[in-house]
Amino acid sequence: MGLSWQVDVMKEGATLIIRNAKIDMFKGTMRLAVDKWGRIEVTEPANFTVKEDNNLSAVEYELVNIVE
Numbered sequence: 001m002g003l004s005w006q007v008d009v010m011k012e013g014a015t016l017i018i019r020n021a022k023i024d025m026f027k028g029t030m031r032l033a034v035d036k037w038g039r040i041e042v043t044e045p046a047n048f049t050v051k052e053d054n055n056l057s058a059v060e061y062e063l064v065n066i067v068e
Helices: 004-009
Strands: 016-026 029-042
16 A cells, blocks of 8 residues: 555545654655554544634745754
8 A cells, every 4th residue: 555545535624633743854844654554544533723813834844963
C-alpha cells in the first residue's frame, strides 16, 4: 500500500485523528509528516471553529544557525 491514501483522507471538512506526526520545514513552508508508527484516522465530525487569523502555514520560514 502506498501513501496516497493519506492524501486522499485530507479533505476539507474531514475530522481526523493524527498520531505520531510532526511538522517538517520544506522549502520555507510547513509540511505534516506522519512517521512509520503514526496513524491517520477519519473520525466522527467535530464541532469547532478554525481560528484563521493566525495561519502559520501562510508564513514563510527559514532556518537560522546560531553560533555560540
